[in-house]
Amino acid sequence: MPDTAHSAAAFPATSRAKQIRVWDLPVRLFHWLLVVTILIAFLSSEEESALAPWHIPAGWITAVLIAFRLVWGFVGGEHARFADFLKPGRIGHHLASLFSGKPERSIGHNALGGVAIIALLGTVAGIIYTGATMQGDAGEELHETLGNILLGLIALHVIAVIAMSVLTKDNLIRAFVTGRKRADQHPGISDARPPASVAIPIAAVAMGSAAYGITLIDPVAFVPGAHAEAGEAGGGEAGEDGDD
Ligand code: HEM
Ligand code: HEM
Numbered sequence: 001m002p003d004t005a006h007s008a009a010a011f012p013a014t015s016r017a018k019q020i021r022v023w024d025l026p027v028r029l030f031h032w033l034l035v036v037t038i039l040i041a042f043l044s045s046e047e048e049s050a051l052a053p054w055h056i057p058a059g060w061i062t063a064v065l066i067a068f069r070l071v072w073g074f075v076g077g078e079h080a081r082f083a084d085f086l087k088p089g090r091i092g093h094h095l096a097s098l099f100s101g102k103p104e105r106s107i108g109h110n111a112l113g114g115v116a117i118i119a120l121l122g123t124v125a126g127i128i129y130t131g132a133t134m135q136g137d138a139g140e141e142l143h144e145t146l147g148n149i150l151l152g153l154i155a156l157h158v159i160a161v162i163a164m165s166v167l168t169k170d171n172l173i174r175a176f177v178t179g180r181k182r183a184d185q186h187p188g189i190s191d192a193r194p195p196a197s198v199a200i201p202i203a204a205v206a207m208g209s210a211a212y213g214i215t216l217i218d219p220v221a222f223v224p225g226a227h228a229e230a231g232e233a234g235g236g237e238a239g240e241d242g243d244d
Helices: 025-043 052-075 088-099 111-132 136-168 172-178 199-217
Strands: 019-021 180-182
Touching (some): 025 136, 025 199, 052 199, 088 111, 111 136, 136 172
Antiparallel strands (some): 019 180
């Protein structure tokens, strides 16, 4: 049973708003690094781009980030855990609160957000897979299509984050930077349980293994410009003949 009596109520409105810890630092770092690597992957995706040598390394670094997130979903802080936000049974309830015009605040990710997270991470994983196994124009087309789907999901995600922040007056973006939310807006909620004590070593091993596994598939995975086929002009139409 949560102890609700003293957190918000005992503080007069004039005192500085009390904050509760919600998001652990690694999950926030993960998110903003993911934004950077995906931005680089998009900016570098055209052969003519000055950033083209970085496309494949950025994609592989993204893969290492995804490996981190999979593990962190089991050992991370309370609201970073999959069990905390993958709640299919609550999606209906959440939608009802949205359509009632009074969406409820959520301390961690809400149930619909959980679906968005799986869609975002799943699409990113699909892009990495199709990038790594790309052979010929058909493979590239699938990779690009998933890239376009990801752009749509990101637009939806950012719109949803802003809309929920406005509708619930709970600044989600600030919270995902500082890790904290205002206690008075979440009465009865206490600081999130921190990550497991072995979480950092486990995550480090997962990321190290992922990076090592990637170099077994692609020895120059993290070397910018080492992949001639991604940055090189010429010979690109070689797959044209006999493609049915
Ligand atoms: C490449 C673009 C982006 C991708 C792939 C992405 C993906 C994600 C993912 C996977 C999560 C879940 C975090 C976790 O628990 O691991 C998340 C949460 C979040 N993202 Fe993004 N994101 C992107 C861009 C942005 C941008 C530009 C913003 C700010 C405007 C933003 C704001 C947030 C916020 C506030 C949350 C937490 C939402 C909540 O309170 O439940 N994201 N994002
Ligand atoms: C999140 C990661 C990634 C994103 C968002 C992404 C996105 C894209 C996009 C939008 C294109 C443009 C396709 C076109 O216009 O023809 C592209 C091309 C390509 N991508 Fe990725 N990609 C990612 C990761 C990867 C990875 C991990 C690899 C390989 C291991 C890879 C290999 C390639 C190659 C070889 C091309 C063709 C480039 C060219 O025609 O010059 N990508 N990618």
